[in-house]
Amino acid sequence: xxxxxxxxxxxxxxxxxxxxxxxxxxxxxxxxxxxxxxxxxxxxxxxxxxxxxxxxxxxxxxxxxxxxxxxxxxxxxxxxxxxxxxxxxxxxxxxxxxxxxxxxxxxxxxxxxxxxxxxxxxxxxxxxxxxxxxxxxxxxxxxxxxxxxxxxxxxxxxxxxxxxxxxxxxxxxxxxxxxxxxxxxxxxxxxxxxxxxxxxxxxxxxxxxxxxxxxxxxxxxxxxxxxxxxxxxxxxxxxxxxxxxxxxxxxxxxxxxxxxxxxxxxxxxxxxxxxxxxxxxxx
Numbered sequence: 001x002x003x004x005x006x007x008x009x010x011x012x013x014x015x016x017x018x019x020x021x022x023x024x025x026x027x028x029x030x031x032x033x034x035x036x037x038x039x040x041x042x043x044x045x046x047x048x049x050x051x052x053x054x055x056x057x058x059x060x061x062x063x064x065x066x067x068x069x070x071x072x073x074x075x076x077x078x079x080x081x082x083x084x085x086x087x088x089x090x091x092x093x094x095x096x097x098x099x100x101x102x103x104x105x106x107x108x109x110x111x112x113x114x115x116x117x118x119x120x121x122x123x124x125x126x127x128x129x130x131x132x133x134x135x136x137x138x139x140x141x142x143x144x145x146x147x148x149x150x151x152x153x154x155x156x157x158x159x160x161x162x163x164x165x166x167x168x169x170x171x172x173x174x175x176x177x178x179x180x181x182x183x184x185x186x187x188x189x190x191x192x193x194x195x196x197x198x199x200x201x202x203x204x205x206x207x208x209x210x211x212x213x214x215x216x217x218x219x220x221x222x223x224x225x226x227x228x229x230x231x232x233x234x235x236x237x238x239x240x241x242x243x244x245x246x247x248x249x250x251x252x253x254x255x256x257x258x259x260x261x262x263x264x265x266x267x268x269x270x271x272x273x274x275x276x277x278x279x280x281x282x283x
Contacts, residue, residue, distance in 0.1 A: 005226055006242055012223035014249035020084055023211030028201040029081035030194045037187040040220040044179045053176040062181060064169040069182025071162030074189040079155025088148040096152040103160045127276030133269025171232045175225050
């Protein structure tokens with residue numbers, strides 16, 4: 001059963017971009033995320049109370065879990081949503097965030113003591129080349145590309161730092177109570193950002209409610225729980241390499257849902273990226 005967790009995670013995580021596409025036309029990005037966090041907190045708190053889930057005993061664990069939540073949720077998702085909302089092409093967003101496995105591999109050696117061998121480095125490079133081929137047909141650029149890239153780069157740093165931080169300081173927390181702590185800390189940071197830089201704005205439509213429900217149940221509960229399990233049981237480099245596959249899966253979902261074209265070069269890139277991930281995770 002555990003062998004299907006990586007593939008299930010990739011599929012569920014990929015649908016987040018589709019959910020954002022459905023919901024962002026009706027909401028300011030941070031308002032969307034804050035509402036999402038609050039819904040997850042209510043659901044996970046109820047689950048934790050009803051199941052008598054254990055809470056962390058040491059104050060330091062509360063702190064570490066909260067910090068990892070801010071990096072993985074508030075900073076990463078905030079950066080991605082702001083990039084999409086402000087017009088950065090999805091292809092460039094995917095390419096920037098897709099640098100995470102390489103950035104993680106560079107950092108894992110001196111932060112976690114993980115050894116990355118030549119085969120894994122080869123797989124990481126091949127995966128990135130494959131990812132670049134997949135999105136190459138969508139790399140339309142404009143004069144204002146530079147400012148739009150900043151949130152995507154912040155998102156890249158957030159998810160990379162969050163994965164490494166959680167692997168080093170807090171891998172063993174309970175998924176129910178740990179999720180509450182992570183999302184409470186993310187909600188606080190996001191609420192402060194709204195108060196300082198923008199205003200809360202949502203237009204409640206059926207399409208927005210559907211997108212919100214999908215992101216709460218499928219992404220914030222399903223995919224994040226799987227990500228925490230994978231970080232706990234695998235190396236940071238192996239887990240990070242899975243992010244090469246999420247843009248590929250997103251492209252396939254977009255092709256099925258929105259009839260977006262998949263040129264031959266994108267299909268070749270998918271094969272190359274999947275081969276790269278296989279080289280990284282093969283024992």
